[in-house]
Amino acid sequence: MSKAKVFIYDTTLRDGTQGEGVSFSVTDKLRIAKKFDQFGIDYIEGGWPGSNPRDMAFFEEAKKLELKHAKIAAFGSTRRGNLAAKDDPQLQTLLHAETPVVTIFGKTWLLHVTEVLRVEPEENLRMIEDSVRFLKENGREVIYDAEHFYDGYTDSPEYALKTLEAAVRGGADCLALCDTNGGMMVGALASGTQAVVEKFPDTQVGVHCHNDAGVGVAVSLAGIEAGATHVQGTFNGYGERVGNANLTTIIPNLRLKLGFEMNCSGNLENLRDISLFLSDLANQSHDKKAPYVGLSAFTHKGGAHADATKKVGHSYEHIKPEKVGNKQRVLVSDMAGRSSLLMKAQELGVNIDRDSPETKAIIEKLKELEYSGYEYESADASLRLLLDKLIGQHKPHFEFEGYRVIVEKRSPDEPTTSEATIKVNVDGEPHYTVAESSGPVGALDSALRLALSKTYPNLEDLELKDYKVRILASQAGANSKTRVLIESADGEEIWGTVGASDNIIEASWQAIRDSVEYKLMLDGNK
Incomplete structure (x- = not known):
C-alpha cells in the first residue's frame, strides 16, 4: 500500500519572523517565496494582512510573482464575537490580500474561549463556522488552524472535536491541528491526530508544531505517521520562543527515512543551499549542528x-x-x-x-601547533597554506618584514584611535604604508591592503566577515595565550583563518596574513 502524499506548508515569512532577531524586508520575502516555489513548497504563508505595513506591501508585490507551483496564503483569525463575518474588518482585509489561500485560526481550548476571548463556547463554534464559510463563499481555499488543539483535546475532547466540526460545516479544506505551546509528547500528539483523521476521513488533516519541549520535529513526524497529510513549519526552525518545527529536518526525514512522497522530493539536493540562503537573509549564524544541512552534519x-x-x-x-x-x-x-x-x-x-x-x-607538526594554541577545524584556509609550506609548494605573494601598531587615546571623552605601520616586499620592491582605524586589527588590515593594493587590486573584493577571540589557559590572566579566528569572503568563497600568540595583535596579524594569502592563492589558481 503506497503512502499518501504529504503537502508542505511553510510559515517562515509569518511565524518565523516572530523569532527573536529574525526580520525580513519585503524584498527578502519575495526572494524567499521564489526560492520556496522552485524547491517545491506547496503553501507559503506570507504574513498577516493589516498587522503591519510590511506584510501589506508583500501581498501587493506577491500578486506579481509568477509562481509555478506554490500558493501564497494570508493568515488571520476567525471573526470577532457577536459580529457578522461580512462585517468583520479583519476578514475583509484577508480578502483584500487577494491570495488563493487563506489560513485562519480559531480557539479549541475552553480555557482560551472563556478566559481569553471571553465568549460563550457556542458562540466560539459559530465564529469558526461563519468565518470559514464566508471565506469559502468568496472563492478562497481555507486552511483552518485549530489553535491549542492538543491542549484543548486533552482538556475536553468533546469540545475540541466540536470546533473542528464547525470548521468542516463551514467548508474548511484542511484542519491543521496546532501544538501552539510546543509541549506535547509524541504519544499524545499521535493519538490525538489519529482520532481526528478517523473522525474526518473526507477532510485533509495537518499538524502545526512548535519546539518548546525540543521535540517539534518528532511530533510533526508522528502526526504524519498517524494519518495527517499536511505539515506546517519553518525553515531552520525560526519562530517564537525557541522556534517552530524545523522543515529543514522534517522534509528529508519524511522522504529519506519514512518514504513519503512530496512535491519537493526531487529537489532535496538544494536543501542546504536554501537553509544557508535563509540564514543570510535573516542575518543569523547558520547552525553548524543542524541535522542534514549543518556544516558539521557529515x-x-x-x-x-x-x-x-x-x-x-x-x-x-x-x-x-x-x-x-x-x-x-x-x-x-x-x-x-x-x-x-x-x-x-x-x-x-x-x-x-x-x-x-x-x-x-x-x-x-600539526599536533605541535595545536598544542601551542592553533586550531584548524574552522580554519581550512590556514591549514591549506600550512600544508603547502610543509610540502614545499607554497608560493608567497609578498614577504613580510615588520609592523608596528599604536593605540592612542588623547582625552577621556575622545574615542581611541589606532595606527598601524607595515613593511612588505612584493617582487623585491619594498612597500611601507601607514593606516588608521578605530581598532588595532582594523588598522593592521588596512595597512596590509594598502601596501598590496597596487600589485593586487583584486584584494578590494576581500571582506573580513567575522572575528572571534578565545583566551587559552586563562589562569595566566592578562598574559594568557590568545587564539583568533577570522572568517573572510570575496563574494564567491568563504574561508577561515587562525592565529595564536600570547599577544592578541600578533595572533590577529597571523589570521589576517593568511586570509590575504589565501585570497591571492585562490585568484592565482583561476
Whole structure:
C-alpha cells in the first residue's frame, strides 16, 4: 500500500519572523517565496494582512510573482464575537490580500474561549463556522488552524472535536491541528491526530508544531505517521520562543527515512543551499549542528571514524551527504591520524603521498601547533597554506618584514584611535604604508591592503566577515595565550583563518596574513 502524499506548508515569512532577531524586508520575502516555489513548497504563508505595513506591501508585490507551483496564503483569525463575518474588518482585509489561500485560526481550548476571548463556547463554534464559510463563499481555499488543539483535546475532547466540526460545516479544506505551546509528547500528539483523521476521513488533516519541549520535529513526524497529510513549519526552525518545527529536518526525514512522497522530493539536493540562503537573509549564524544541512552534519574528526568513512561511507554516515546538498568533511586536529590527514589534504586539493616520510612529519607538526594554541577545524584556509609550506609548494605573494601598531587615546571623552605601520616586499620592491582605524586589527588590515593594493587590486573584493577571540589557559590572566579566528569572503568563497600568540595583535596579524594569502592563492589558481 503506497503512502499518501504529504503537502508542505511553510510559515517562515509569518511565524518565523516572530523569532527573536529574525526580520525580513519585503524584498527578502519575495526572494524567499521564489526560492520556496522552485524547491517545491506547496503553501507559503506570507504574513498577516493589516498587522503591519510590511506584510501589506508583500501581498501587493506577491500578486506579481509568477509562481509555478506554490500558493501564497494570508493568515488571520476567525471573526470577532457577536459580529457578522461580512462585517468583520479583519476578514475583509484577508480578502483584500487577494491570495488563493487563506489560513485562519480559531480557539479549541475552553480555557482560551472563556478566559481569553471571553465568549460563550457556542458562540466560539459559530465564529469558526461563519468565518470559514464566508471565506469559502468568496472563492478562497481555507486552511483552518485549530489553535491549542492538543491542549484543548486533552482538556475536553468533546469540545475540541466540536470546533473542528464547525470548521468542516463551514467548508474548511484542511484542519491543521496546532501544538501552539510546543509541549506535547509524541504519544499524545499521535493519538490525538489519529482520532481526528478517523473522525474526518473526507477532510485533509495537518499538524502545526512548535519546539518548546525540543521535540517539534518528532511530533510533526508522528502526526504524519498517524494519518495527517499536511505539515506546517519553518525553515531552520525560526519562530517564537525557541522556534517552530524545523522543515529543514522534517522534509528529508519524511522522504529519506519514512518514504513519503512530496512535491519537493526531487529537489532535496538544494536543501542546504536554501537553509544557508535563509540564514543570510535573516542575518543569523547558520547552525553548524543542524541535522542534514549543518556544516558539521557529515564531519569526522577521530582518525578511526575518518578511516572507516573513507572505506565505507555509510559506516559513520546515515545518508549520503549529497542527497541534501551537503558534503563530507574531515577535521585535522591533535586526534588526527594518517587517514584523516590524507582525506583532509585531498579535500583541500593538496596531494600527499601516504607512505612518504613527510606525511608523518606533517602530522607531528600539526599536533605541535595545536598544542601551542592553533586550531584548524574552522580554519581550512590556514591549514591549506600550512600544508603547502610543509610540502614545499607554497608560493608567497609578498614577504613580510615588520609592523608596528599604536593605540592612542588623547582625552577621556575622545574615542581611541589606532595606527598601524607595515613593511612588505612584493617582487623585491619594498612597500611601507601607514593606516588608521578605530581598532588595532582594523588598522593592521588596512595597512596590509594598502601596501598590496597596487600589485593586487583584486584584494578590494576581500571582506573580513567575522572575528572571534578565545583566551587559552586563562589562569595566566592578562598574559594568557590568545587564539583568533577570522572568517573572510570575496563574494564567491568563504574561508577561515587562525592565529595564536600570547599577544592578541600578533595572533590577529597571523589570521589576517593568511586570509590575504589565501585570497591571492585562490585568484592565482583561476
